[in-house]
Amino acid sequence: MGIEFEGGSRFFRLFGSSKGTDDSSEAGAEQGEGVAGRSPAHPLNAAHAILMQEISDFLLGNGLSITASNLMAAHSAFSGEDPALARKLLDRRKSGQPITQDWLDQNRTADGLQESVKKIVGALETSLESFSQTTRSAHAAAESYNSQIAQQVSSAPASADPASMVAALEAIASEMIARGNEFASEMQRSEAETQKLRKELEKARHDADVDHLTGLPNRRAFEGLLDRHFREARQEAENLCVAFCDIDHFKRVNDTHGHDTGDRVIRAIADSLARITNDNCHVARQGGEEFVMLFRGKTPQEAFDKLDAVRENFGARHFINRSTEEPMGQITFSGGIADVFAFANPRDALKAADEALYRAKEEGRNRIMLAG
Numbered sequence: 001m002g003i004e005f006e007g008g009s010r011f012f013r014l015f016g017s018s019k020g021t022d023d024s025s026e027a028g029a030e031q032g033e034g035v036a037g038r039s040p041a042h043p044l045n046a047a048h049a050i051l052m053q054e055i056s057d058f059l060l061g062n063g064l065s066i067t068a069s070n071l072m073a074a075h076s077a078f079s080g081e082d083p084a085l086a087r088k089l090l091d092r093r094k095s096g097q098p099i100t101q102d103w104l105d106q107n108r109t110a111d112g113l114q115e116s117v118k119k120i121v122g123a124l125e126t127s128l129e130s131f132s133q134t135t136r137s138a139h140a141a142a143e144s145y146n147s148q149i150a151q152q153v154s155s156a157p158a159s160a161d162p163a164s165m166v167a168a169l170e171a172i173a174s175e176m177i178a179r180g181n182e183f184a185s186e187m188q189r190s191e192a193e194t195q196k197l198r199k200e201l202e203k204a205r206h207d208a209d210v211d212h213l214t215g216l217p218n219r220r221a222f223e224g225l226l227d228r229h230f231r232e233a234r235q236e237a238e239n240l241c242v243a244f245c246d247i248d249h250f251k252r253v254n255d256t257h258g259h260d261t262g263d264r265v266i267r268a269i270a271d272s273l274a275r276i277t278n279d280n281c282h283v284a285r286q287g288g289e290e291f292v293m294l295f296r297g298k299t300p301q302e303a304f305d306k307l308d309a310v311r312e313n314f315g316a317r318h319f320i321n322r323s324t325e326e327p328m329g330q331i332t333f334s335g336g337i338a339d340v341f342a343f344a345n346p347r348d349a350l351k352a353a354d355e356a357l358y359r360a361k362e363e364g365r366n367r368i369m370l371a372g
Contacts, residue, residue: 051075051078051079054074054078055071055074055075055078058074058077058078059071059074062098062099062100064099064101064104065101070101070104073085073104077089080347080348080350080351080354082287083244083286083290083350083351083354084246084286084287084288084290085107085287086354087246087354087358088107088288090358208220209221209224211284211285213263213266213267213270213285214266214267214270214271214285215270216270216274216283216284216285216291217282217283217284217285218284218285219284219285219286219287219292221284222282222284222286222292222294225282225284225294226242226294226346227346229280229282229294229296230340230346232296233296233297233340233341234341238296238297239295239296239297239298239299239300239302239339239341240294240295240296240297240339240340240341241294241295241298241299241300241303241337241338241339241340242292242293242294242295242337242338242340242346242349242350242353243292243293243294243295243303243307243335243336243337243338243353243368244286244290244291244292244293244335244336244350244353244354244356244357245269245273245290245291245292245293245307245333245334245335245357246289246290246291246333246334246335246357246361247265247266247269247289247290247331247332247333248331248332248333248334248361248365248366249365250262250265250288250289253265253328253331256328257321257323257324257326257328258321258323260323261321261322261323261328262289264319264322265319265331266285266289268314268317268319268331269291269314269331269333270283270285270291272310272313272314273291273293273310275310276306276307276310280295280296280297280298281293281294281295281296281298281306282294292350293307299339300337300338300339300370300371301370303337304337304368304370307335307337307368308368311332311333311334311335311366311367311368314331314332314333315330315331315332315366317331319331332365332366333366334357334360334361334365334366334367334368334369335356335357335360335367335368335369336352336353336354336355336356336357336358336359336360336368336369336370336371337353337356337368337369337370337371338350338352338353338356338370338371339371342371349371352371353371355371356369356370356371356372357369
């Protein structure tokens with residue numbers, strides 16, 4: 001996330017950092033001061049060093065094992081790849097609760113993406129094995145066909161007797177037809193397996209890009225959309241904005257009314273956001289109770305107006321717990337918006353939008369804020 005707080009303290013200080021980065025050392029890094037006897041450090045190398053220090057301090061400061069999965073989770077949070085996890089870590093620390101291995105395991109797999117991928121891979125492996133078996137059978141049938149025809153030809157009589165020659169040719173032709181039918185049957189099976197495999201691949205592509213709770217694109221699919229619109233908008237000199245939205249007090253909804261009701265709230269907000277989408281406006285489920293959007297051809301203020309209208313209309317709805325008929329009170333969400341071309345790259349713009357969302361939460365929730 002790379003969030004800067006008042007006083008210039010870095011995000012990782014909130015996670016039990018043993019060193020931190022004071023103002024003087026940050027200033028030295030900005031000026032490119034290197035180790036004595038060496039040329040000044042490249043800014044990118046300095047950024048990598050800071051990221052590695054953040055990851056190290058986080059894992060060691062919280063007594064977490066240095067495993068591949070923990071490293072990946074920490075990298076996703078601190079590099080900005082998973083703002084939702086970063087914010088959960090921040091909220092956890094601010095509440096004074098420990099960041100344990102069990103807690104990290106539960107929160108880094110909240111979107112179920114890994115399990116979904118495992119199911120897709122399993123289905124494809126089964127289809128591929130079936131296709132491979134059919135192909136081997138077709139190949140064996142072709143070899144048998146050629147062998148049988150060659151045997152028939154070699155056994156044909158060398159006599160010049162026309163009747164014998166005709167009989168031999170009829171036998172060869174009959175064998176060719178029989179073997180040809182067998183081969184055609186195997187090839188038909190192979191074609192059917194090919195079509196089945198193609199459908200499995202299409203379904204796998206769809207499943208890999210869709211959030212199954214809401215039907216919206218998932219984070220993986222959104223990254224592809226953002227890359228494409230970024231290239232096109234830059235080429236056409238069009239505006240491009242990104243936004244993060246997050247349901248307010250969602251844990252309270254789950255704790256009070258149950259996860260089924262929580263899922264219904266997530267779907268309701270997903271539907272509301274999807275109503276303003278079109279070819280140049282997209283929404284995806286980032287994970288958990290968070291959504292990410294892009295607005296192409298809209299200035300930040302225009303994007304703000306569209307998203308704020310959804311926020312206002314949604315906040316006016318009245319939800320009821322279907323199991324108990326108990327009123328749930330007002331359900332709201334907050335959001336942050338950033339102008340993509342005001343930053344060095346789309347990832348930095350996403351960080352800025354996430355930071356604006358965080359400010360919206362800090363300033364009372366149920367509001368949209370522009371990145372400043």
